[in-house]
Amino acid sequence: xxxxxxxxxxxxxxxxxxxxxxxxxxxxxxxxxxxxxxxxxxxxxxxxxxxxxxxxxxxxxxxxxxxxxxxxxxxxxxxxxxxxxxxxxxxxxxxxxxxxxxxxxxxxxxxxxxxxxxxxxxxxxxxxxxxxxxxxxxxxxxxxxxxxxxxxxxxxxxxxxxxxxxxxxxxxxxxxxxxxxxxxxxxxxxxxxxxxxxxxxxxxxxxxxxxxxxxxxxxxxxxxxxxxxxxxxxxxxxxxxxxxxxxxxxxxxxxxxxxxxxxxxxxxxxxxxxxxxxxxxxxxxxxxxxxxxxxxxxxxxxxxxxxxxxxxxxxxxxxxxxxxxxxxxxxxxxxxxxxxxxxxxxxxxxxxxxxxxxxxxxxx
Numbered sequence: 001x002x003x004x005x006x007x008x009x010x011x012x013x014x015x016x017x018x019x020x021x022x023x024x025x026x027x028x029x030x031x032x033x034x035x036x037x038x039x040x041x042x043x044x045x046x047x048x049x050x051x052x053x054x055x056x057x058x059x060x061x062x063x064x065x066x067x068x069x070x071x072x073x074x075x076x077x078x079x080x081x082x083x084x085x086x087x088x089x090x091x092x093x094x095x096x097x098x099x100x101x102x103x104x105x106x107x108x109x110x111x112x113x114x115x116x117x118x119x120x121x122x123x124x125x126x127x128x129x130x131x132x133x134x135x136x137x138x139x140x141x142x143x144x145x146x147x148x149x150x151x152x153x154x155x156x157x158x159x160x161x162x163x164x165x166x167x168x169x170x171x172x173x174x175x176x177x178x179x180x181x182x183x184x185x186x187x188x189x190x191x192x193x194x195x196x197x198x199x200x201x202x203x204x205x206x207x208x209x210x211x212x213x214x215x216x217x218x219x220x221x222x223x224x225x226x227x228x229x230x231x232x233x234x235x236x237x238x239x240x241x242x243x244x245x246x247x248x249x250x251x252x253x254x255x256x257x258x259x260x261x262x263x264x265x266x267x268x269x270x271x272x273x274x275x276x277x278x279x280x281x282x283x284x285x286x287x288x289x290x291x292x293x294x295x296x297x298x299x300x301x302x303x304x305x306x307x308x309x310x311x312x313x314x315x316x317x318x319x320x321x322x323x324x325x326x327x328x329x330x331x332x333x334x335x336x337x338x339x340x341x342x343x344x345x346x347x348x349x350x351x352x353x354x355x356x357x358x359x360x361x362x363x364x
Contacts, residue, residue: 014078014079014103014104015076015077015078015101015102015103016076016077016078016080016081016082016083016084016100016101016102016103017074017075017076017077017083017100017101017102017167018074018075018077018083018084018089018092018098018099018100019072019073019074019097019098019099019100019167019170019171019173020072020073020074020075020092020093020096020097020098021071021072021073021096021097021098021171022071022093022094022095022096022097023073023092023093023094023095023096023098025039025066025068025073026039027092028064028066028073028075028092029064029066029187031088031091031092032064032075032082032083032088032189033082033189033190034063034064034187034188034189034190035187035188035189035190036187038186038187038188039066039185039187042066042185042186042187043185043186044183044184044185044186045063045065045183045184045185045186046180046181046182046183046184047065047076047078047179047180047184048180050062050063050065050078050079050186051078051079062077062078062079062080062189063077063079063186063187063188063189064076064077064082064186064187064189065077065078065184065185065186066184066185066186066187067184067185069171069173070172070173072171072173074173076179076184080189081102081360081361082189083100083102084100084102084109084111084361085361086111086113086118086121089111089113089118090113090116090117090118091116092113093113093114093115093116093117094115094116096114096115097112097113097114097170098112098113099111099112099113099167099170099171100112101163101164101167103160104326104327104330107123107124107125107159107160107327107330108123108124108125108159108160108163108164109121109122109123109124110122110123110124110141110163110166112144112170120140120141120144122137122138122141123330123334124155124159124160124162124163125155125159125334126138126334126337127141127142127145127152127155127159127162128152128155128156128157128159129156129334129337129338130156131337131338131339131340132337132338133152142155145162145166148166148169148170149169150162150165150166150169199225200222200223200224200225201221201222201223201225201354201355201358203222203351203354204354207347208347208350208351208354211347211348211351212351215348217232217236218348218351218352221233221351221352221355222351222355225355225358225359225362226359226362227325227359227363229355229359230325230328230329230356230359231259231319231322231325233329233352233355233356234259234318234319234328234329234332235256235259235260235319236348236352237315237319237332237333237336237349237352238256238259238312238315238316238318238319238332238336239256240336240341240345240348240349241311241312241315241316241335241336241339242256242312242315242316244308244312244339244340244341244342244345245305245308245309245311245312245339246305246309247309247312247313249278249313251271251274251275251278252275252278252312252313252316254271255271255275255316255317255320256316258271258320259316259319259320268320268322271317271320272317272320272321275313275314275316275317275320276314276317278313279310279311279313279314279317280310281310282306282307282309282310282313283306283307283310285306286303286306286307286310289302289303289306291303308339308340311335311338311339312335312336312339314331314335315331315332315335315336315339318331318332318335319332326360329356330356333349333352333353333356336349337349
């Protein structure tokens with residue numbers, strides 16, 4: 001067994017936590033697909049025991065760890081992410097609220113539903129990116145967080161912990177050591193019914209549907225979503241980043257060719273190392289250029305170009321990373337986003353992000 005520090009480390013790596021008000025435990029258990037009979041006499045379980053699979057059973061996908069605090073029900077998942085599903089959140093918030101924060105490595109996704117409607121959904125890292133501050137959805141999310149006294153600069157410094165601070169402000173309850181030192185009521189998750197293989201992704205916006213009609217590649221991703229599409233999706237994002245940043249460099253051209261031709265692992269590893277070094281060169285030139293005092297990428301076009309080219313280079317590096325399809329897609333999307341895309345390119349990226357989230361839900 002490991003101790004409290006290790007338990008918090010486990011939660012930092014992967015945690016899906018949902019706060020629900022206005023619903024009963026039976027509503028929560030039924031909506032998230034767990035065995036309701038187990039809640040009559042629930043088993044007490046700690047975070048460590050769930051993470052280690054001490055009580056793992058073949059018939060389920062892990063457990064929901066449940067506790068109550070005043071009018072709120074808290075559901076913690078270590079080995080699943082049922083609570084991150086938009087349909088589940090809208091169902092559970094019909095008579096109140098549902099807030100979900102899902103962490104995966106360095107990232108944190110926040111989704112908030114009220115009265116059966118998703119009213120906020122964002123990547124915590126995006127709220128700290130100055131280059132995204134003018135995006136309407138980012139401005140709206142920042143204003144919402146500020147209504148709970150969470151300031152914009154906090155997201156830039158500690159995105160994940162700021163997301164958890166926001167949850168404390170919304171729910172009025174503290175996330176403390178009792179989460180890992182005390183037991184939770186554990187309810188076995190039942191196997192999640194799988195949809196038909198590669199069921200099309202539902203597209204929520206008219207402009208995205210119009211995009212799919214005229215862009216064959218995007219339409220293919222929407223109609224046949226699956227992990228096997230991630231590489232091609234990253235390739236498209238990298239190409240958008242390179243084109244938008246007006247990046248022309250032999251190393252980048254070699255890397256894009258390697259993406260198309262499935263280069264050998266040794267070559268890919270070399271290219272990724274060299275791309276990281278090239279990006280640092282761009283950032284260093286941006287920082288050391290002959291700019292006037294107080295210059296920023298917003299005031300100096302040449303500095304801005306260098307920063308964007310550095311970010312585009314890192315988007316290509318992430319596209320080459322095949323060690324973890326989920327985290328590498330997130331890095332590629334994030335670096336592409338901050339290159340400051342045109343309207344059409346931004347729409348493509350947003351559509352691909354919806355496909356990515358759909359794939360995540362179908363594979364957990």
